[in-house]
Amino acid sequence: MGRFEFDSTHPYLSGNFKPMRFEGEAPFLEIEGELPADFTGVFYLNGSCPQFPPSSKRYHWFAGDGKVHAYYFRGDSVVDYATRWVRTENFELERRAQRSLFGNKKYGALTEIDPSVRHIRPQLANTNVVFHGGRLLALEDGIAPIELDPWSLETRGSHRFDGRLDSAMTAHVHTDPGTGEMIGFGRQLGGSGSPTMSHQVVNSEGVMTHNEPFESPYCALLHDFAISEDYVAYPLGPAILDPTRPAQGKPVLQWEPHRPAYLGILSRKGPTYSPRWLPMDPCFMWHTLNMYQEDRSLHIDLVRYKNLPGYDTGRDVRSADNPEEYAGRLVRWSVNLDAPTDEVTEHVLDDLISEFPRIDERSMGQKHRHAFFLCLDGKTGASRHWDAAAHLDLQTGRRTLYDPGAQSFVSEGVFAPRVGSTEEGDGYYMVPVYHEDQKRSEVVLLSATDFEAGPIARVKLPFRQNPTFHANFCAGLTQPEDAA
Numbered sequence: 001m002g003r004f005e006f007d008s009t010h011p012y013l014s015g016n017f018k019p020m021r022f023e024g025e026a027p028f029l030e031i032e033g034e035l036p037a038d039f040t041g042v043f044y045l046n047g048s049c050p051q052f053p054p055s056s057k058r059y060h061w062f063a064g065d066g067k068v069h070a071y072y073f074r075g076d077s078v079v080d081y082a083t084r085w086v087r088t089e090n091f092e093l094e095r096r097a098q099r100s101l102f103g104n105k106k107y108g109a110l111t112e113i114d115p116s117v118r119h120i121r122p123q124l125a126n127t128n129v130v131f132h133g134g135r136l137l138a139l140e141d142g143i144a145p146i147e148l149d150p151w152s153l154e155t156r157g158s159h160r161f162d163g164r165l166d167s168a169m170t171a172h173v174h175t176d177p178g179t180g181e182m183i184g185f186g187r188q189l190g191g192s193g194s195p196t197m198s199h200q201v202v203n204s205e206g207v208m209t210h211n212e213p214f215e216s217p218y219c220a221l222l223h224d225f226a227i228s229e230d231y232v233a234y235p236l237g238p239a240i241l242d243p244t245r246p247a248q249g250k251p252v253l254q255w256e257p258h259r260p261a262y263l264g265i266l267s268r269k270g271p272t273y274s275p276r277w278l279p280m281d282p283c284f285m286w287h288t289l290n291m292y293q294e295d296r297s298l299h300i301d302l303v304r305y306k307n308l309p310g311y312d313t314g315r316d317v318r319s320a321d322n323p324e325e326y327a328g329r330l331v332r333w334s335v336n337l338d339a340p341t342d343e344v345t346e347h348v349l350d351d352l353i354s355e356f357p358r359i360d361e362r363s364m365g366q367k368h369r370h371a372f373f374l375c376l377d378g379k380t381g382a383s384r385h386w387d388a389a390a391h392l393d394l395q396t397g398r399r400t401l402y403d404p405g406a407q408s409f410v411s412e413g414v415f416a417p418r419v420g421s422t423e424e425g426d427g428y429y430m431v432p433v434y435h436e437d438q439k440r441s442e443v444v445l446l447s448a449t450d451f452e453a454g455p456i457a458r459v460k461l462p463f464r465q466n467p468t469f470h471a472n473f474c475a476g477l478t479q480p481e482d483a484a
Helices: 089-097
Strands: 024-026 030-033 040-048 066-074 079-085 128-132 135-139 146-148 155-158 182-186 196-202 208-215 231-236 239-241 253-255 261-267 276-280 284-294 297-305 329-336 345-348 354-358 370-375 388-393 399-402 408-410 414-417 427-435 440-447 457-460 468-475
Touching: 040 128, 040 135, 040 414, 128 468, 182 231, 231 284, 231 297, 261 329, 284 354, 297 354, 329 354, 370 414, 388 427, 414 468, 427 468
Parallel strands: none
Antiparallel strands: 024 079, 030 457, 040 066, 040 468, 066 079, 128 135, 135 146, 146 155, 182 196, 196 208, 231 261, 239 253, 261 276, 284 297, 297 329, 329 345, 354 370, 370 388, 388 399, 408 427, 414 427, 427 440, 440 457
């Protein structure tokens, strides 16, 4: 292969995963259907796109450079698009070297990392992108947020909240709609492999008000958590991070099912911040949907796996010998805070294989009715894509699907409120779609509670967009005149 040629046989470097290595803008996108005239805001997405062919044969999608996309909904059916890489220190070092230096980034063995950069902590910034306190932040679990310009997407640099953040911040921060606070957590505060974590709070103005350390049962891959009005919950599975393994040529991450899983419950009110850890049978969680309180009970909705899916073994739901072991399903965990035992009960909410659950964010931390997620509906095709999007009415139990068609696949979608609405679910579901047969992507706008009615509008890119991890819609966000 040529110096800058990607391996066309690698599942995460071919098809729509083949990196779209360009930065730029596409103004005045074609729209099929009709956008609401008053629909304004920005749809931000973040995903993985390596700028150079990875030096590791074990490359995984999670290990690519962060690349942010933005759809600027300017009203009157005008939508502009932009995309840029997040320029971390790792990115700039590789750009100067004109080659991959970090192997499989933080998931690979030490021998896969160029000796010249082994002393540098891997940085990706490829997982999420949020707008809070007037700042656009690219997030990944292992680093501090990277600030971007909201309109040009140019990188401004690491953001540590005026020095108050002394660790990484999770990619899955959650905002309390009542207080405007952004809640997060940090891991490995005592160094690589440390079980010390932190409870992080950033107020609505973007000022960090809490960064409280606490101990967890072990150092594990904890990717997401949940908040309610008074509590924080940490679903910790035995996906153990051990920094001594790479020196032995082994991945730092390993599934250890002889250990229990835990659900950590922490009070947001203080005055001390030390979770109560409830032991559970081994299981794994990538993403939560929401958590809410009923009297003295907590209910946490999340996608639960029996085993660790994905990159440590190469197994996933469509290739594993026992696919049920690697299938994620939406469940509800319930905890009675006054019970004398540490029991966590589980109720399955839906039987579809699912991931990337989202709610109407205005109901974050409160009892919710509507759940949105991606799922597998049984189509044949690229095995590492999601086939359809689903809406589940938790009050009636009715589930409806949006199927984008044969050879078409979806990335995480988000809820966007209708202008002036206050009722949960009154709005739209925005979902990125890739059409394999056309080699083209688009954003589809659906009625949030009526998927069966089909698209209200399609915002069409004249090219394909790589699959993205997480996205957020900033309703009503408009570009200041001096930033144009």
